[in-house]
Amino acid sequence: MSGPIESSAEAVATARHRCSPRETPPRRDLQAPDKDQMTMKRRTIAGVGVGVLALTFGALHAWTRPTALAPAMTALPAPSSGMLAAGARVVALGDCMVCHTAKDGAPYAGGLGLATPFGTIYSTNITPDPDTGIGRWSAEAFRRALREGVARDGHLLYPAFPYIHYTRMSDGDIDLAYRYLMSRTPVRTTQPANDLLFPLNFRPLLAFWNMLYLRPGQPGTAAPAADQLARGRYLVDTLGHCGSCHSGLNLMGGERKPAFQGGNIDGWDAPALTRLANGPVPWRQQELVDYLRGGLSLGHGAAKGPMRPVTEHLATVPREDVEAIAAYLMSIQAPSAGADGGQAAPPAAMAAASDAAGAAGARLFAAACASCHAASAPLTRINGRPGLALSSALHGARPDNFIQTVLHGVPWDPASPVYMPPFADVLDDEQVAQLAAYLRTGIAARPAWHDVARTSAKLRKETRE
Amino acid sequence: MSTHLTLNGKPQALRSDPGTPLLYVLRNELRLNGAKFGCGMGQCGACTVIVDGKPVFSCLTPLAALAGRSVRTVEGLGSADAPGRLQAAFIRHQAAQCGYCIAGMLTRAQALLDKHPHPSERQVRAHMEPNLCRCGTHHRILAAIMDVAQGGHP
Numbered sequence: 001m002s003g004p005i006e007s008s009a010e011a012v013a014t015a016r017h018r019c020s021p022r023e024t025p026p027r028r029d030l031q032a033p034d035k036d037q038m039t040m041k042r043r044t045i046a047g048v049g050v051g052v053l054a055l056t057f058g059a060l061h062a063w064t065r066p067t068a069l070a071p072a073m074t075a076l077p078a079p080s081s082g083m084l085a086a087g088a089r090v091v092a093l094g095d096c097m098v099c100h101t102a103k104d105g106a107p108y109a110g111g112l113g114l115a116t117p118f119g120t121i122y123s124t125n126i127t128p129d130p131d132t133g134i135g136r137w138s139a140e141a142f143r144r145a146l147r148e149g150v151a152r153d154g155h156l157l158y159p160a161f162p163y164i165h166y167t168r169m170s171d172g173d174i175d176l177a178y179r180y181l182m183s184r185t186p187v188r189t190t191q192p193a194n195d196l197l198f199p200l201n202f203r204p205l206l207a208f209w210n211m212l213y214l215r216p217g218q219p220g221t222a223a224p225a226a227d228q229l230a231r232g233r234y235l236v237d238t239l240g241h242c243g244s245c246h247s248g249l250n251l252m253g254g255e256r257k258p259a260f261q262g263g264n265i266d267g268w269d270a271p272a273l274t275r276l277a278n279g280p281v282p283w284r285q286q287e288l289v290d291y292l293r294g295g296l297s298l299g300h301g302a303a304k305g306p307m308r309p310v311t312e313h314l315a316t317v318p319r320e321d322v323e324a325i326a327a328y329l330m331s332i333q334a335p336s337a338g339a340d341g342g343q344a345a346p347p348a349a350m351a352a353a354s355d356a357a358g359a360a361g362a363r364l365f366a367a368a369c370a371s372c373h374a375a376s377a378p379l380t381r382i383n384g385r386p387g388l389a390l391s392s393a394l395h396g397a398r399p400d401n402f403i404q405t406v407l408h409g410v411p412w413d414p415a416s417p418v419y420m421p422p423f424a425d426v427l428d429d430e431q432v433a434q435l436a437a438y439l440r441t442g443i444a445a446r447p448a449w450h451d452v453a454r455t456s457a458k459l460r461k462e463t464r465e
Numbered sequence: 466m467s468t469h470l471t472l473n474g475k476p477q478a479l480r481s482d483p484g485t486p487l488l489y490v491l492r493n494e495l496r497l498n499g500a501k502f503g504c505g506m507g508q509c510g511a512c513t514v515i516v517d518g519k520p521v522f523s524c525l526t527p528l529a530a531l532a533g534r535s536v537r538t539v540e541g542l543g544s545a546d547a548p549g550r551l552q553a554a555f556i557r558h559q560a561a562q563c564g565y566c567i568a569g570m571l572t573r574a575q576a577l578l579d580k581h582p583h584p585s586e587r588q589v590r591a592h593m594e595p596n597l598c599r600c601g602t603h604h605r606i607l608a609a610i611m612d613v614a615q616g617g618h619p
Contacts, residue, residue, distance in 0.1 A: 363484035364484075369525075419523055421508070423515065431530055
């Protein structure tokens with residue numbers, strides 16, 4: 001995953017090199033170049049172009065660096081309970097806590113390592129601690145951070161913070177979030193240093209990134225609550241920033257266009273949101289509401305991995321917000337949705353279930369999984385819970401979510417009815433692949449996945465680190 | 466077809482069907498009745514044994530997954546006549562009420578102590594979380610484990 005960084009570093013180096021006035025082109029450049037050389041040359045020119053542009057913007061930024069805003073000196077009046085509740089709703093819909101709370105850490109105190117293709121970024125402390133949090137931030141500084149990705153002191157924030165989405169938040173919502181966060185318990189923390197690849201640890205380069213991907217929002221644009229679709233779009237595109245995971249990132253770390261075609265986050269596949277009919281049972285609006293609020297869909301399975309905390313937060317907001325989200329998502333379905341839903345595997349793939357790997361997988365399933373997941377298991381009769389044939393984890397294009405679930409299970413949570421023990425210490429990577437061979441083709445009736453054992457080894461290693 | 470593994474330090478060939486959960490192999494084929502059937506779904510920990518140093522639910526561990534691996538059960542920690550150090554601490558603290566969960570508690574705790582001989586109480590609590598005791602003797606179980614963790618009564 002270090003490709004784009006290396007090549008951009010190279011581009012910068014090349015740019016410097018080419019800028020040297022002493023440089024003379026090698027003689028063979030004057031001869032008619034062949035096609036490969038042409039392509040190489042174009043690539044080099046493009047690389048140099050990007051490098052020069054990035055450097056220019058970095059330099060420009062150094063001159064036009066956003067100013068530090070004065071610290072807020074006066075204490076805020078205590079917010080009313082109504083204001084606090086409204087702020088809590090904005091913060092839950094914006095999923096602030098998911099990133100700004102470390103494992104076993106204090107709420108909103110930051111320190112969670114976000115693994116990106118460009119290195120690890122640690123989330124910041126957004127409790128009102130004056131020295132290590134946002135205690136000295138004025139409402140204006142908070143608004144600028146959300147709209148422009150600039151910290152109070154003027155440094156540029158990394159786009160792991162989804163300001164490209166928050167930029168379109170309404171003034172009212174931003175102020176409510178500010179008042180809510182400023183009323184949290186201040187926590188003093190030591191921020192771990194980010195571990196980013198050169199030259200991305202040079203923040204002014206973000207000015208170039210912002211030129212490409214930040215479209216600052218118009219202050220005061222709020223979705224009218226009466227219009228469900230508009231409210232849903234606001235919650236999905238802006239506040240909920242669903243695209244951060246479900247759009248996938250390009251080589252520059254920008255979200256791919258068109259949006260919501262699916263991505264990969266923390267080793268989990270975030271499915272496309274425009275093809276919600278891509279399984280044996282097409283999603284229906286009401287089912288989507290239940291899933292987003294309860295973390296469990298009877299026709300698709302449980303929310304797992306990074307989606308689970310999202311559903312836990314959506315469980316705390318008014319139902320009409322989640323209904324608006326579901327209504328909007330159903331309105332952006334690709335016209336072909338359903339065309340390949342429930343597509344049966346070709347006969348060759350079906351046969352794979354009976355081969356050696358499938359037979360070994362069936363044996364492992366009988367001992368490790370059947371007590372809960374066999375068609376006759378009592379658990380499949382509770383609340384009409386679906387058998388594995390309908391599980392989204394078995395219908396994905398890639399095996400990642402299936403592997404993650406087998407290795408790590410679904411951790412126990414007193415607020416959730418869903419639990420599965422981990423099997424990382426029971427099954428090795430080959431055995432995970434055998435299970436996949438049996439379940440994917442034999443139970444879900446889909447064409448076999450490839451490279452399951454290798455993917456399992458990779459995901460196991462990533463989790464250990 | 467036999468499955469060959471190491472059981473409590475000795476090589477063992479097992480005749481049970483490879484699709485059988487380890488718990489049934491231990492109890493039915495070998496008559497090692499320490500590990501208990503509790504829920505059969507990996508939710509209570511009464512069946513816990515140690516595989517390659519890690520605590521696992523034997524009710525969900527296929528015999529087929531164990532070829533060449535090392536399994537340790539509560540019988541491998543000591544006997545009634547010569548209890549192991551952790552077992553002695555459980556007796557000293559009277560950690561068992563009905564006793565059904567105790568084999569699982571012992572093996573899970575032993576896996577931690579083998580890796581970290583002096584864990585903190587917080588580590589012990591987090592590590593023991595998957596195992597349930599319906600009688601509510603957790604405080605005595607915790608005291609017994611901490612006794613060994615702090616090096617008392619060698």
